Amino acid sequence: MARQANDLTPERIVRYEEDGPRVVLLDQRRLPVEQVELACRSAAEVAAAIHDMAIRGAPAIGVAAAYGLALAAETGEDVDEAAAVLGAARPTAVNLAWALEQMRDDPTPAHARALHEEEVERCRSMAAHAAELFRRGTRALTHCNAGGLATGGYGSAVGALRAAWELDLLERVWVGETRPLLQGSRLTAWELEAAGIPHAVIADSAAASLMAAGEVDCVVTGADRIAANGDTANKIGTYSLAVIASHHHIPLYVVAPTSTVDLVTPSGADIPIEERAPEEITTRFPARNPAFDVTPGELIAAIVTEHGVHRAPYASSLAALV
Numbered sequence: 001m002a003r004q005a006n007d008l009t010p011e012r013i014v015r016y017e018e019d020g021p022r023v024v025l026l027d028q029r030r031l032p033v034e035q036v037e038l039a040c041r042s043a044a045e046v047a048a049a050i051h052d053m054a055i056r057g058a059p060a061i062g063v064a065a066a067y068g069l070a071l072a073a074e075t076g077e078d079v080d081e082a083a084a085v086l087g088a089a090r091p092t093a094v095n096l097a098w099a100l101e102q103m104r105d106d107p108t109p110a111h112a113r114a115l116h117e118e119e120v121e122r123c124r125s126m127a128a129h130a131a132e133l134f135r136r137g138t139r140a141l142t143h144c145n146a147g148g149l150a151t152g153g154y155g156s157a158v159g160a161l162r163a164a165w166e167l168d169l170l171e172r173v174w175v176g177e178t179r180p181l182l183q184g185s186r187l188t189a190w191e192l193e194a195a196g197i198p199h200a201v202i203a204d205s206a207a208a209s210l211m212a213a214g215e216v217d218c219v220v221t222g223a224d225r226i227a228a229n230g231d232t233a234n235k236i237g238t239y240s241l242a243v244i245a246s247h248h249h250i251p252l253y254v255v256a257p258t259s260t261v262d263l264v265t266p267s268g269a270d271i272p273i274e275e276r277a278p279e280e281i282t283t284r285f286p287a288r289n290p291a292f293d294v295t296p297g298e299l300i301a302a303i304v305t306e307h308g309v310h311r312a313p314y315a316s317s318l319a320a321l322v
């Protein structure tokens with residue numbers, strides 16, 4: 001089968017169409033095999049698309065929820081009820097609640113589009129800041145997908161990799177496959193391939209031995225929620241990477257927009273962790289499926305937002321963001 005071109009504009013990832021009206025998104029469950037769009041005609045359908053991970057990644061689900069709320073307002077749904085349904089779709093990424101709060105006083109398509117554009121702009125700014133952390137020849141390891149698909153365009157951690165590549169600082173990317181839903185091997189690898197960035201997918205469990213062999217210079221990830229003390233929730237497996245990176249004296253950088261920073265949540269212990277269906281892991285045996293884990297701030301060498309590079313102690317460097 002011929003490969004379809006990967007032209008990942010923000011509008012291809014998620015958009016609002018007046019004709020319908022409807023929210024249209026690229027169904028990420030089908031990637032990279034097929035590029036299929038999913039049309040949502042109510043807030044409940046957008047919430048289901050978020051819950052079922054047709055669209056996923058913290059900033060992207062915030063953008064989708066913003067469009068979903070605009071859709072509800074345009075079609076005469078009860079906006080408060082729509083906000084409640086959208087807000088309950090997934091618990092960990094704070095961007096969902098953040099975007100709905102931003103939309104509350106002006107739930108229009110124009111406002112949702114502006115929020116989408118701003119989120120992509122934030123990615124470009126933070127990527128430029130994060131690139132400062134790279135040295136020529138860097139071999140970076142990333143986890144999950146923090147690319148354009150996850151942010152509505154350009155990407156946070158993958159945006160940083162793109163910026164570093166353009167500055168000729170990046171040699172290659174190790175892509176953790178990211179069990180159980182394979183956001184790394186399906187989505188990140190697809191985005192890096194399109195960007196022409198040398199990469200190789202690794203089993204999640206191969207990271208430690210690559211580090212021990214001296215083949216990893218830094219770990220770069222996105223985030224779903226950053227607590228006031230710098231503790232960071234991200235895709236399950238990030239904490240393990242942080243521990244083994246620390247053991248090998250390799251820095252772990254978190255790249256995320258301020259829409260992911262939750263100063264109301266004091267520490268990682270207060271972040272709700274989504275438990276997903278056991279069937280994502282096995283249909284035969286009992287299973288436990290936490291979708292995220294929390295990396296303590298002390299294992300994070302820097303948190304990069306659109307405002308710059310923030311270092312420990314995060315309680316003060318993040319507080320300065322407000």
Ligand code: MRU
Nearest residue numbers: 056057058144146150222223235
């Ligand atoms: O379950 P997902 O695929 O929504 O999880 C996404 C992640 O954990 C990403 O790393 C995170 O949202 C950062 S995306 C810019």
